[in-house]
Amino acid sequence: MLSRSGRFCGKKNTIRVCFVFFIHLFLGCYHVKKKMHFVVLIKLTKNVEDFTGPRERSDLGLITFDLSADLKPIFDWNVKQLFLYLSAEYKTKNNALNQVVLWDKIVLRGDKTKLDLKDVKSKYFFFDDGNGLKGNENITLTLSWNVVPNAGILPLVTGTGHISAAFPDSYEMTKNY
Amino acid sequence: MMSLDFLNDVRRMNKRQLYYQVLNFGMIVSSALMIWKGLMVLTGSESPIVVVLSGSMEPAFHRGDLLFLTNRIEDPIRVGEIVVFRIEGREIPIVHRVLKIHEKENGDIKFLTKGDNNSVDDRGLYKQGQHWLEKKDVVGRARGFVPYIGIVTILMNDYPKFKYAVLVLLGLFVLVHRE
Numbered sequence: 001m002l003s004r005s006g007r008f009c010g011k012k013n014t015i016r017v018c019f020v021f022f023i024h025l026f027l028g029c030y031h032v033k034k035k036m037h038f039v040v041l042i043k044l045t046k047n048v049e050d051f052t053g054p055r056e057r058s059d060l061g062l063i064t065f066d067l068s069a070d071l072k073p074i075f076d077w078n079v080k081q082l083f084l085y086l087s088a089e090y091k092t093k094n095n096a097l098n099q100v101v102l103w104d105k106i107v108l109r110g111d112k113t114k115l116d117l118k119d120v121k122s123k124y125f126f127f128d129d130g131n132g133l134k135g136n137e138n139i140t141l142t143l144s145w146n147v148v149p150n151a152g153i154l155p156l157v158t159g160t161g162h163i164s165a166a167f168p169d170s171y172e173m174t175k176n177y
Numbered sequence: 178m179m180s181l182d183f184l185n186d187v188r189r190m191n192k193r194q195l196y197y198q199v200l201n202f203g204m205i206v207s208s209a210l211m212i213w214k215g216l217m218v219l220t221g222s223e224s225p226i227v228v229v230l231s232g233s234m235e236p237a238f239h240r241g242d243l244l245f246l247t248n249r250i251e252d253p254i255r256v257g258e259i260v261v262f263r264i265e266g267r268e269i270p271i272v273h274r275v276l277k278i279h280e281k282e283n284g285d286i287k288f289l290t291k292g293d294n295n296s297v298d299d300r301g302l303y304k305q306g307q308h309w310l311e312k313k314d315v316v317g318r319a320r321g322f323v324p325y326i327g328i329v330t331i332l333m334n335d336y337p338k339f340k341y342a343v344l345v346l347l348g349l350f351v352l353v354h355r356e
Contacts, residue, residue, distance in 0.1 A: 106293065
């Protein structure tokens with residue numbers, strides 16, 4: 001009897017465990033679409049020379065937002081960090097699709113997973129390629145994240161609950177950003 | 178007289194075995210090449226596996242991590258994606274994240290990248306006067322990764338003597354090892 005049970009604790013079981021482990025590594029479900037709460041306040045557009053590179057005069061949008069989210073459910077045994085980013089997507093006369101990352105944050109395993117940020121200014125300059133922000137009624141803002149595992153697949157997930165915002169019809173004439 | 182005959186036999190046997198081991202070695206090398214070429218076709222990328230060379234994407238990727246890429250033309254380039262690209266005229270591929278895209282109706286796209294660990298975007302890295310990257314600059318999209326393993330490639334690059342030592346050891350191992 002003893003020798004028979006010994007056979008069960010042998011190679012087959014280790015192989016089975018390794019197989020399941022590798023399958024999870026590559027098929028781990030990060031497609032959990034979490035509802036993230038964020039409120040956005042679109043302030044104004046300016047028309048300035050795009051000093052971040054191209055020298056043409058382009059619309060510059062200024063945005064501040066509040067963000068509250070609970071990231072705990074996304075962290076499982078294989079998640080090393082999350083790269084969180086807020087991006088704006090919109091259409092203009094010049095371009096059928098524009099996407100601009102406004103803000104990003106790296107959340108490491110062990111960091112606080114409950115975010116409650118208020119009045120956050122966009123981290124990156126929201127320059128359009130042209131003058132398509134003024135009076136643009138349909139700017140869609142979404143929160144997405146890139147899951148970086150300890151090893152395995154690198155999925156990009158978009159949270160549910162996008163926000164639509166509009167830019168005012170005229171340029172703001174004040175000097176300061 | 179008897180001992181000499183015996184030696185001849187042994188010498189003859191060893192020659193056959195030697196030829197076998199050389200063929201064996203050849204098989205391994207050509208199988209490796211086939212797998213590499215197969216991966217290139219499967220992923221559509223000329224470099225399906227790259228080693229991370231700098232710390233500009235820390236803490237996600239460190240020097241020596243291995244990245245698995247795909248480069249399917251149908252895959253649209255979108256913000257947040259990690260792309261591997263080459264700047265025109267430069268050899269070394271760079272692994273950074275897409276920060277901004279502007280795509281026209283006909284699919285022409287221009288995009289900007291930035292390393293997670295850098296404080297500014299990559300415009301300083303592009304060619305003089307170049308403000309955007311285009312589809313043609315992309316080598317692939319990072320889809321998966323394994324940490325640390327690529328360190329061997331970096332070591333072999335930085336210390337050529339190490340590379341030769343590894344190759345010689347591998348060669349010896351295959352030739353000497355009996356199936």
